[in-house]
Amino acid sequence: MAISETVEVESKFEVGADAPAPSAEAFAPLAADDPVEHQLSATYYDTADLSLTRHKVTLRRRTGGDDAGWHLKLPGRDGRLELQAPLGDEVPTEFVDAVAGLVRRRELSPIARIDNQRRVTLLRDADGTAVVEFCDDRVTTESLVAGGSASGWREWEAELVDPTLPHSGEALAAVAAACIAAGAQASSSSKLARAVGPVPEAWDRGVSPVRDALGEDLRQLLDHDPAARRVTMTGVHQMRVAVRGLRSTIGSYATELDAGTAGSDVDLAGLIEELKVLAAVLGKVRDIQVVDQRLGTIAAEYPEDVVTLQTRQRLRSEFDAEEQRAGERVIAALLSDRYLDLLDALHELMRVAGTEPGRGQPGEEPIPAEAGKRRRREAEEMVLRGVDRQFAKFSKTRTRTERDLASLDLSLAQREELTHVVRKRAKALRRNVGSLPDRDGLNVAPLRTACQRLHTVLGEVQDSVTARRWIRRIARRAEAAGESTFGFGVLFEHERGFSERTLAGFENDAATVTAAYRELSESRRAVRRKKSKGGKRSRKKG
Template identity: 35%
Template sequence: MAASEQIEVELKFDVDASTDAPDLRVLPGVVGAREPETFQLDATYFDTENLDLASNKITMRRRTGGHDSGWHLKRPTAIAGARRELQVGFDEAPDEVTPPTALTDPVRVLIRSRPLIPVAVISTQRTVTTLLGAGDEPIAELAADLVTAQSLLPGGHSSQWAEWEFELLGDTGNNRLLKAASRMLTRAGGREPSSASKLARAIGATPAVSNTVPGLGKNPTALDLVLTDLATHRNALLAWDPQVRVDAYDAVHQMRVSSRRLRSVLTGFKGVLDDEKTTHLDGELRLLARILGDARDSEVQIDIDISLLEGEDVSDALRAALVGQEEIGHERALRVAHAAMNSDRYFALLDDIDELIADPPTGPLAEATAEAAADKSIGRSRKRIRQEQNRLAALPEGSDEWLEQLHVVRKKAKRLRYRVDAVAPLGKKHHHRAGKVAKVIQTALGDVNDALINRQRIAELVAQAQSGELRLEPRDLFVLGRVDTRQAAAMQRAIGTYSSVLKDL
């Protein structure tokens, strides 16, 4: 469904209804103004029964009147005073009671399977004055609003008020104009707004935001450390979810990492939480990471395949066989991931994580010091890597079993990295050093794994060409042989890098 998005930068003021707006044509960069226009705006605001959107400073509405009738979703940005506004017109979304998916998908991770219901109706008599800059370009507008609101929540009330909204148009970074307008509107009678939005004023207090990171404090316990880490990675998961839904660059990777980091915290600090009550979360997070992994692996392989043939003179048939098939697989894996992310099972997982952080089932080591818990977790992880390395040393180098064991060592190194990152707020240098070594091991053995996969795919293509299943030109086979040689050399370099840091672990 077609949607348009823009960054909205505005100032908001409470004002007495009888106060006239000042003449803003004296503001810097303003050369004129259009005649004021008056509109009647009628909006219905939607949220869950728990006000999951409002508690995250997000509003969703269906509004008639004015130049932008339609469905609107407003979300915070990192810029002070700015919000992202996503709009869908009535021609695309005529239903009066069902918000369009173009607006619900970006916040699905917050509303989950809970239905959206009307929570307020707001009528606004708006008088808009558009300010013009050079060339008669609109650069800002002042909206003088008389507002009547009715909360539809249980025990809700009606209210009336007046306010001014000054919004930048075009150049949303015009801070000079914004500051001058703020001073002028304040002198004219504008006051600090009592609420951040019309909806917030209409419905009153909202539940506390559930995604607050608790923080460690001065003398943190093991439980403090675990809850801080869980909240941090939960928030990252929530932030990347909407990006995965639109296949944004690197989003699948980052969401997968977030799910793995959550698992690492749950499994890496034994005894801090009640293990029996968190086991199911570990399993669900493992499944989520696996589903995302299919899409991530194909995404990575596409980039690798493109780089393998970069600068090479090959036929379209070879490019299609190497890259095209992987792209088809990536699209299929994304569809599977999106389906999983719209399932009740996924939403139940998110609810369970929230509940765990809000009301953690503690284990016998919850009150241990965070430093002691960190040392124990890092020490145990380093020991397991050494054990896997010893198993590797007992296998014939280059054998299938040896290559499989390299992958096991890599996974253990990745787990150590995650645990080092989890205890990073404690600032211990010996943990940091262990993490650096783990990163070298993980990266080097990842390169080995990539080269191994590439060589296997090259061998499959050559076999298909020899059997007649795949029609390649002679130059293609020559290129494949050259690429295979480069990959073999890359494997040896990566194994050398890995071997060079073993003594430092």
């Protein structure tokens, strides 16, 4: 089936039912075509719990207008990516695959019907090129969820015809200004969002800090699932970050989660193992994407008589082929029953985590105010215990690494391997610290910043390690083909020097993490002393 793709960049406006639309002169210097009217009717599809809508994905079947067919809209960095397939009775298989992680094995069914009497004016630049499409919409909707409801309103839309055209952004801003001048108000709500109303959270927040941390990581994984299936650099990276976050949270709070999952079918060890496998699949393509971009940037810094055009072309062709193969493995993994089983297990973990009796679940008696405060203190202490455990692991690894670095005659590769372990410990500690709020006198920010700094610095070293592996591999292939490998040697030494210089500051960055943890510990003691004095005063008054 032929699937077309466009990037949707638009501005939306709320406007009164009787407000006059901007005149053609108001859009100058853009020239306005004669308006064209369309009668559009769209049925929107989602799961029963509105998973697509919650993750800012829209699936609809629309009739009327120039683009009748199935439309799937996905979030993107530069605008929403819109996929379009021919009109048919069933959701296209390609669209089902694109949102399989959000839908899982559940049914897609109609959630809303939206009819739209649209008046379209095409706006052109001085060369006659269509730049902006201005739409005057009179909308009526029928919600098919939560008992159903009907509504109607009028709105204006200004959408770029081709976001890649020079100065298209300025043209859209000018049209938006004309709409505001005509009395409209900017709106960020889509027609579907207004039709179905607020979408409930997938999980109740505040039940427990562990559950909140798990829920945030799972939300991020699902948010980026559609982009990862398209093997975009951001999608793969962010999904990998979420997978590692889930592994870290489950590992850090295994004791608490064991209590919450007792008697359920959740296998925490099995979950961690499956997440590890998924991270490895995502990591392969992510490493290729990062190194490809990294070496392309470095090569551009050298003249062509040092890193020749042939060397650059060899890099380009090798990475294109490798990324395609790795991307195919990512797509296959995300379409597999194994991945869907993992998602089902994670949702089951979210259902039972932090829901032991007495935690204020639906159907239980409301929690008294004093008991609620006690629960919040217990929750904060639980997160702090997780921070303590992760810092102990970090400190032990740091001490051992610095001892070996000082006492042993190590190669650069050995030093990089040792510090990579420290990086992983710093990353795990940073995740736990991220669950702590900056309140109640706790000095959290310095530790969060120090962990991020160390993780970033050592992450750059690890990227350099990976880049050198690829340089050696590609250079051997170039040599076998009779090509000059001098340029690869230049790139290799560039990366080697970068790693040497970066590792020189490792110990200072690691020491900053330890100092920041001590600041947090001191602030915790101060908070305890303050609360203790407050409690004594209360007892004396009593």
